[in-house]
Amino acid sequence: MDELSNWYVRLSKQRFWGKEWTGDKKAAYETLYTVLVTLSKIAAPYIPFMTESMYRNLVAANVPGAPESVHLCDFPGYDESLIDADLEAQMEEVMAAVQLGRACRSTANIKVRQALSTLYVKGATLSDECAGLIKSELNVEEVKFISDARAFTTYQIKPQMRTLGPRYGKLLGKIGAHLKEVDGNEFVDAFDRGETVKFDIDGATVELSRDDCLISPAQKPGFVAESERDMTVVIDTNLTPELIEKGFVREVISKLQTMRKEAGFDVVDRISVTYATTDTLAPVIAKSADAIADAVLATSITAAPAPASAYAKSWNINGEKAELSVEKNG
Secondary structure: OHHHHHHHHHHOHHHHOOOOOOHHHHHHHHHHHHHHHHHHHHHOOOOHHHHHHHHHHHHHOOOOOOOOOHHHOOOOOOOHHHOOHHHHHHHHHHHHHHHHHHHHHHHHOOOOOOOEEEEEEEOOOOOHHHHHHHHHHHOEEEEEEEOOOOOOEEEEEEEOHHHHHHHHHHHHHHHHHHHHHOOHHHHHHHHHOOOOEEEEEOOEEEEEOHHHEEEEEEEOOOEEEEEEOOEEEEEEOOOOHHHHHHHHHHHHHHHHHHHHHHOOOOOOOOEEEEEEEOOOOHHHHHHOHHHHHHHHOEEEEEEOOOOOOOEEEEEEEOOEEEEEEEEEOO
């Protein structure tokens, strides 16, 4: 149920809301209907009353000749020929990449509504369609699949006082300073090969093994990485003016969607929008008015004071003050 509501339904909203009864829209509804009816039958022995209500709404009230109760139905079987193991495996990797990408954004303190340029994925190779889902979910311009994440990640190396103190004493401070400047990847690679690392400090040769070092993953400036099992995901956190602009647009859409709900509008109601804001945000809204209108089902987006009959609200949108209003058409 969690995957159905928080993954399939959420990702299919645009398919459900399409204006025309296209094949894609029909397929989305038929898939959801089939899953809900089947789940009501599977879960009937465990949650009898809820599933009965679901079944009566979905089947008994709409399908002539169908059993009047879910408890009079046969327990559902399955068609093994319809199982697509490759697609399921790819979707599991998509969900894993999205989860790690969200963790990257959380670490970087960057909201999902702020567009980013690139997301790198190590440990998976997915179809263009699956990559598109990752782009949409994480609001990135491009997804690249890589075989090595070393260009974006490194390691912080610190001296282990317990082992190095008795051996190098007064040199510990300089050893620590030297380790701050080294390539952490090269050190860890050497340790992984079973080797030690040698360097000179004040004419003395220092030799370190893995046990002589405190090793922790570190991020290179402008990138944040998260790993789990065999997958590593890296986001490029560098923001261009174009990306900042897209972040503003997503925030405006989010605020208008919130206002639709607060005003009690139905999800299919068409609305009119007005805005009054700063010299920074106003041209962004004007430039992206069509995209905003499409997302919030608006027939017009106008730079003007809020009408007395509209639902209006003041917002702070990424540091820019704005007054938005929404009014149902008709």
